[in-house]
Amino acid sequence: MTMQITIGWLYGAKMNIYGDRGNVVALQQRARWRGVDAQVQEIGIGEPVPAGIDIFFWGGGQDQEQVAVAKDIAGAKGEAIREAVERGAALLSICGGYQLLGHGYQPHDGEMLGGIGVFDAISTAGPTRFIGNVTIESPRFNTLVGFENHSGLTTLQGDCQPLGKVVHGHGNNGRDGTEGAIYKNAIGCYLHGALLPKNPHLTDWLLQSGLRHRYTEVDDLTPLDDALEFLAHENALSRSRTQT
Amino acid sequence: MTKSSFDPRLALSVVGGKLTGTAIRLVGRGGGTAAPGLVADKVDTGLLTKLSAQLPQGAVLVAGTNGKTTTTRMIADIFQANSWQVVHNRSGSNLVRGVVAAYLGQSTPGGHIRGDIGVIEADEAAMPELVRRIQPQVIVLNNLFRDQLDRYGELDTIAKSWQKVVAQLSPEVTLIVNADDQTLVALTDNTPATRICIGLNEAHHRLESLPHAADAAVCRVCGADLEYRALYLSHLGEWYCTGCGRERPSLAFAAGDIALHGDRNSEMTVTATDGAHRLTVGVPGLYNAYNALASAAVARAFGVPWDVITSTLTGFQSAFGRIERIQYQNRSITLALVKNPTGFNEVLRMLTAETGALRHPTIICINDLDADGRDVSWLWDVDFELLAEGTGDLFTTGIRGADMANRLKYAGVPLTRIHPLSDDLAAAFDAFIQQVPEGASAYILPSYTAMLRLRKTLADRGIVQEFWEQ
Incomplete structure (x- = not known):
């Protein structure tokens, strides 16, 4: 029997910046290469969260778009995403999506954009823009590489666990050395790049989590030839080490 | 101000700027196209x-x-x-x-x-x-x-x-x-x-x-x-x-x-x-x-x-590197600058328009210096899926050539057609040329600084003019 998995791409039309779409491509391809049928459903403004999403993806956007999305996510829709995460659905969010999965984002001018509180974290607009290659060390995923480009500063609260510690780059806020957040199978971070194609171990963890969300018995994923993926991974790692 | 009047500040800044440009060209540091302006601008902002x-x-x-x-x-x-x-x-x-x-x-x-x-x-x-x-x-x-x-x-x-x-x-x-x-x-x-x-x-x-x-x-x-x-x-x-x-x-x-x-x-x-x-x-x-x-x-x-x-x-001929045809060791090479997703998409559209797929060997050269954009994530917004069919082998080089090779894999290009080469552009260029049969055509698609570097290599070999001479 062919296994199936459904990827829910939140606001793909409005929030897809700095190549974030590459993450959806990576999930889809690595599922296909193992004979898993991966369907992608885009979830836009005004559209409810469909039942049966195994992996959510939510990318970054420009300011104008984030305001419209924050309105849309309030209420039942945000509640549906939060419940899915509680039931074990996998989720990857980056930059703007990550901010709205915390308690909210306070821009320079204008009202606070409310978030849905999957992560116990709060974000505010900062005075400078953090731009550059990033390397982090994560207890669960070892080394992850990406490219950050954000002026928002995120502070983790309470028991909220960071995705990892910053080795090169700025991370959540440039102060406490943390980057990203992880709760159950949900990840938020500032890592563009695109992130997943050059961190195949993270991609496979999301796929595995998504499959476990759908099926009661899931074998370990078949290993793939990841030579090109890790060539790109090493390449990004060396750039983050040498950048000024 | 009339044309005949003399403005000492203006004259000083023109002379200072001109000297800088000459000095840069004399020491062989490049075209001297921007630094003279910086000097002159400091003397007279008007x-x-x-x-x-x-x-x-x-x-x-x-x-x-x-x-x-x-x-x-x-x-x-x-x-x-x-x-x-x-x-x-x-x-x-x-x-x-x-x-x-x-x-x-x-x-x-x-x-x-x-x-x-x-x-x-x-x-x-x-x-x-x-x-x-x-x-x-x-x-x-x-x-x-x-x-x-x-x-x-x-x-x-x-x-x-x-x-x-x-x-x-x-x-x-x-x-x-x-x-x-x-x-x-x-x-x-x-x-x-x-x-x-x-x-x-x-x-x-x-x-x-x-x-x-x-x-x-x-x-x-x-x-x-x-x-x-x-x-x-x-x-x-x-x-x-x-x-x-x-x-x-x-x-x-x-x-x-x-x-x-x-x-x-x-x-x-x-x-x-x-x-x-x-x-x-x-x-x-x-x-x-x-x-x-x-x-x-x-x-x-x-x-x-x-x-x-x-x-x-x-009769228009394009700007340097934007699209350029050169003959090198009996091969016909088309060089086309790729600097952002839309530009890259249009170049791919052009290269595949007549035959429906890529037919000639192609090398993509991606750098991530300031003038290229330090973030290479834009490669994920280019529709490389257009290259998945077709027979042309794809070679990659440049500081972020590895990212490019990986991008092609996820676009569905078979691994047998993807060849990551050394990140040294001159070495990769020579290796690439060896893979192009004599008399055949090939494409080179460089990002901005990769294009400058490549043209320098070609100029040193007498194939193209240095760009400030054009």
């Missing part, structure tokens, strides 16, 4: 304004993410064919200091400029400052695409800064706007300047849907979804808003009946208020039809006759 005021025909300034180098070159060539001496930042150094350097290059030590008309390519972020200093009487807004976003912050920032500039123009200024770009229309709607809309009315070369590289099709005024009666390139097309009813304004210059001849050239008909004009454009691809259309509209704004325009565009 230099550009003073020199501009001396040009009898005034100046035209071109801004936009894509096509500004090619468009300004077309305009400059047309003006030269019209017997005007042109002051032009031709080497593509398009920040304020690059423009100052270009003006210096054609000034006497006494501070007098030798030229009839200025043709200025403006970087998106430098555009407001250049308009303020040069006060051109014709401004072209070509398009706004996602480019190297880590340099500018976000597109919104540029759009807002442009809007501020056009709101302060005088009615004597002619603003030529690519009306197929809804953002440019929205930000020029209330300008006091005389707005001339240009665009395509083309029946055949249409896209089915928005490419991934295109920004969300959302009305810039009311936020409702935008629809297209015809979509031509990225988000450019005949658009209308489903909410507030805005739509593409009527066109004063419209290009149509376009025939694209692969990687060679194209033909089109430009319909203007004075009739329809069939012309050949010496460079290929739909994006160059847009550039040619803009250059024709500019030339008409300055009263240049149509026969001068059409004959110049027919």
Whole structure:
């Protein structure tokens, strides 16, 4: 029997910046290469969260778009995403999506954009823009590489666990050395790049989590030839080490 | 100030700038195209304004993410064919200091400029400052695409800064706007300047849907979804808003009946208020039809006759590295600059247009230096899926060649066709050439600094000219 998995791409039309779409491509391809049928459903403004999403993806956007999305996510829709995460659905969010999965984002001018509180974290607009290659060390995923480009500063609260510690780059806020957040199978971070194609171990963890969300018995994923993926991974790692 | 008056500060700054340029070329550090401007600008910040005021025909300034180098070159060539001496930042150094350097290059030590008309390519972020200093009487807004976003912050920032500039123009200024770009229309709607809309009315070369590289099709005024009666390139097309009813304004210059001849050239008909004009454009691809259309509209704004325009565009050769053909060791090589998703998509469209797939060996060279954009994530917004079918092997090099190779894998290109080479461009180039059969064709697609590096290698071997000599 062919296994199936459904990827829910939140606001793909409005929030897809700095190549974030590459993450959806990576999930889809690595599922296909193992004979898993991966369907992608885009979830836009005004559209409810469909039942049966195994992996959510939510990318970054420009300011104008984030305001419209924050309105849309309030209420039942945000509640549906939060419940899915509680039931074990996998989720990857980056930059703007990550901010709205915390308690909210306070821009320079204008009202606070409310978030849905999957992560116990709060974000505010900062005075400078953090731009550059990033390397982090994560207890669960070892080394992850990406490219950050954000002026928002995120502070983790309470028991909220960071995705990892910053080795090169700025991370959540440039102060406490943390980057990203992880709760159950949900990840938020500032890592563009695109992130997943050059961190195949993270991609496979999301796929595995998504499959476990759908099926009661899931074998370990078949290993793939990841030579090109890790060539790109090493390449990004060396750039983050040498950048000024 | 009259032309004969002597301005000591201006003269000092011209002399200082000129000496810097000579010094740089003498020590062999490159073309010296921007540093002289930096020196001169420090001595006299009013230099550009003073020199501009001396040009009898005034100046035209071109801004936009894509096509500004090619468009300004077309305009400059047309003006030269019209017997005007042109002051032009031709080497593509398009920040304020690059423009100052270009003006210096054609000034006497006494501070007098030798030229009839200025043709200025403006970087998106430098555009407001250049308009303020040069006060051109014709401004072209070509398009706004996602480019190297880590340099500018976000597109919104540029759009807002442009809007501020056009709101302060005088009615004597002619603003030529690519009306197929809804953002440019929205930000020029209330300008006091005389707005001339240009665009395509083309029946055949249409896209089915928005490419991934295109920004969300959302009305810039009311936020409702935008629809297209015809979509031509990225988000450019005949658009209308489903909410507030805005739509593409009527066109004063419209290009149509376009025939694209692969990687060679194209033909089109430009319909203007004075009739329809069939012309050949010496460079290929739909994006160059847009550039040619803009250059024709500019030339008409300055009263240049149509026969001068059409004959110049027919013989037009592209800017260095944008698209260039070279013969090397009995191989025909086409070099095409790729610097952002939309530009890359159009190059891929051109290379696969006639045969439906990539047939020739191709090397993609990706760097991540400042001028390339330090963030290579833009590669994920290019539709490399177009290359999945086809027989041409794909080689990669450059500082981020590994990212490129991985991108091709996820686009569905079989691993047997992907060959990551050394990140050293010269070594990779030599290895690549060995893989191209003698007498065959090949493509080289470099990012900006990779292109400069590659041309340096080729110039050292006597294959191409150094770019500041062109």
